[in-house]
Amino acid sequence: MTCTSTPQAEERPQQRAERDYDVVIVGGALSGAASAVLLLRQEPRLKVLIVEKAATFGRRVGEATVEVSGFFLGRVLGLTQHLNEAHLVKQGMRFWFFNARTQSLSECSEIGGRYLSRVPAYQVDRAVLDEEVLRRAQALGAEVWRPATVGNIHLAPGGNQTIEVRRQASGGAAPEGGEQPWRTISARWVIDASGVAALLARRQDWWRPNLEHPTTAVWARWTGVRDWDSLELAEKFPEWALACHGIRATATNHFVGEGWWAWCIPLKGGDVSIGVVFDQRFVTWPEEGPLGQRLKDFLKQHPVARELMVDAQWREGDVHWRKNLPYYSTTFVGDGFALVGDAAGFMDPFYSPGMDWISFTVWSSAELILAEQRGEDLAPLIAKHNRDFTRSYERWFRAIYLDKYEYMGDFDLMRQAFLMDLGLYYMGVASQPYKRGACALKEPVFSTPPSIPFFHLIHAYNRRFAQIARARRSRRRWGEHNDRQRYLFQGYTFAGSSAVPLLRAMAGWGWLELKEGWRSWFGGSRSLFRGGRTRQGLEQKETNPPRQWTGESAPRS
Ligand SMILES: Cc1cc2nc3c(=O)[nH]c(=O)nc-3n(C[C@H](O)[C@H](O)[C@H](O)COP(=O)(O)OP(=O)(O)OC[C@H]3O[C@@H](n4cnc5c(N)ncnc54)[C@H](O)[C@@H]3O)c2cc1C
Known part of the structure; x- marks a missing residue:
């Protein structure tokens, strides 16, 4: 999977003997198991332990892939046959x-x-998919402790990390005698794939609500x-x-x-x-x-x-x-740890970006650990990783999700936005791994210089649609074409010809601006959000951040 081919550096045997594992992965669901698969496929000598709390996986959200995650599951993890047999091809x-x-x-x-x-994507049952990926990690040599819980993690940059683990009994799969005492194990690397629990980010005070x-x-x-x-x-x-x-x-x-x-x-x-x-x-x-x-x-x-x-x-x-x-971590990797999937951050499920985020974080984190195996200098790689993912989260969120809920329910505005969001995703993001191979996954969305003008473009039109939506609301015209309109299009591909419908969509935006957008060009449409809008900036830390609740009873809006 590596994109460079530096000669392998032999580690001193004593260094390895001092620790229990090379890599301990917290959480054996998709992010954790996929990390193990990538590492062990490339470097089978690694001693990898996956610690998973759940005795079996239940169904969970994260059921629709899009094109990048379709590529990752099918062509990087090699699951195409499994996806065709046990899941549904998405239309x-x-x-x-x-x-x-x-x-x-x-x-x-x-x-x-x-x-x-025309490009593969799937509707997946995560209870089935995650078991399959974990099974493959095990088949490649990963040891799995399950059910078992990771407690405290003590990070030692450049050295061995110490991790507290407690195993529980479950049928015949775990050690005899019910719950075992906490045990401390050591590893050169910890991968946090604990999902929304975001174990490391919360314990290290890197976790921020968005x-x-x-x-x-x-x-x-x-x-x-x-x-x-x-x-x-x-x-x-x-x-x-x-x-x-x-x-x-x-x-x-x-x-x-x-x-x-x-x-x-x-x-x-x-x-x-x-x-x-x-x-x-x-x-x-x-x-x-x-x-x-x-x-x-x-x-x-x-x-x-x-x-x-x-x-x-x-x-x-x-x-x-x-x-x-939504939330994010201010740190993604260090010399001895990496955060992947939901443990690294979450934006919004609209357009199903969750498993794309998994694809980028898992690939890049595995690359970092493998770079150490090859004897590369980690410091610049760690700095780049943290910079890229911090920028990616912030730009991805600002371009696509900020204020989207103001207009997503209006047919005209959502049609324009969807055609441009999807067309630019096809041209700039989804096409990359299909054309250049999995190495493209080391470049998270909006992290490269050529992507910056597109970030500004997407950010600009999404802001404008939100403003036009406000103007429409104040004129009682919001949603006026939500009945009896049908826009069924051919769909995008990675061919150059797909630029034509994309350009047409952009021309449509221009026309919309001339027709009615001018009403809000000079700040004539205030946000309808109760109490005005918050502009905290992603780096600000609240002294009393809102708790992130989750459960099965009663959310209150
Ligand atoms: C409403 C909603 C809809 C979504 N829809 C989509 C979608 O359609 N498409 C998409 O791509 N994404 C979607 N997502 C995002 C998607 O659910 C996540 O990106 C994905 O499930 C994250 O996978 P993960 O492996 O990182 O974490 P998880 O699937 O949460 O797995 C974390 C694992 O870690 C284990 N664990 C936690 N703490 C510990 C511990 N201390 N010790 C040991 N193990 C531990 C847990 O048991 C769990 O198995 C959606 C999210 C939401 C909220």
Whole structure:
């Protein structure tokens, strides 16, 4: 997997003898297990231990890949056959809009592909996928302690890290005698793949809430969701059914509203993952009743969800919520540790960037550890890694997510934004690993100099759409085309010809500015966020940061 080929440096045997493992990985889900796979495939002599708290993986969010994560899972981890057999091939993204005039599914405006997608992506059941990746890590030689919990970690830059671990009994898989006492082990490297627990970032005081984006998610897996491509719906809405020549059901379908969106992701076997994410400044979440019922009631305001979920039932024990979603770490790696996946930060699930972030953080962290094996000087690599990922998080968030919830529910504005967001992602991000190979994963989004003008471009048009949305709201024109519009496009590829629809979309933005954008050119549209907007800057640390709640009972907006 390496992108350079420096000769291997032999470590003194005594150095190795002083520690229990070369690498200890905290968390054996996708980020942790993938890290082990990359390391052991390249350097089988490494002694790798994975410590995983859960005896078995339950289902978890992170079920839709996009093109980069599709590449990472399929072509880097080598899972294409597994993905085809145990999961579903994804058919792009679709968006469904509504307003006061939409009474039925067919009246809701739609954005999506007319045909099937052309670059692989998948809808994955994470309980199945993560077990498979962990199994592969084990097959390559990783030792797995499970269920076992990592407690304190003492970092020693340049030396051996010490990690407290406690194993629990689970069937026949763990040592006899129930819970074992805490044990201290040593390793040259610790990879924190503990997900939202973000063990190292929180303990080392690197963890920061992203206060500019107060979002909450509520989700469940459902049975009895209607099939989008069924004869029943085709008979009820014949023109609607004829309009799309591909498959709607296996797309990530988004129901969108004012300040919120919901995903509808099918899983292999028939269950469907449906959940909502809302901006806490826009949406007041219902406070009474079982959480699954509240989720269903909330979604029923949207005619498409109403139609699809009429007989849907959430699975008991599989209803979840998380408040104050985004956060980040101010440090990503050091001489002896690396943070990967959610342990390094989280932005927003819109457009499913989570596993792209995993792809970049896991690849780059494994590269760093392998660079040490090759005898390279770590200091400049560590500095570059921290700089690249700090910039990537900040720019990615500012370009794509900041203020998105102000306009994502408006058909006209979201259509423009989606065409440009997706086209630029295809040209600048997704095409890179497909054309240049996995080495492109060492360049996280917006971390390279050529990407900076594109960051400014995306940042600019997203800000403008948010401003236009505010102006539309104050003129009561927001969402006026959310009914009876259908924009079904051919989809992007990595060919140069895809620049044509992208340029057309940019021309559309220009036209929108001339037609109505001028109303907000001179600051004539204030944010509708209650209490005004926060402009804390990502580096500021609150003395009393909002807690990040997560669980199965009651979020309050
Ligand atoms: C609402 C929502 C929707 C999302 N949708 C998508 C999507 O569609 N597509 C996408 O790509 N991403 C999505 N994401 C993001 C995605 O869920 C995450 O990026 C991904 O699951 C992170 O994987 P991970 O391996 O880093 O962490 P996790 O999957 O959280 O795994 C962490 C592991 O560490 C273990 N662990 C934790 N603490 C300890 C400890 N002390 N000792 C031992 N083990 C420990 C846990 O048991 C767990 O198995 C979504 C996120 C949210 C919140």
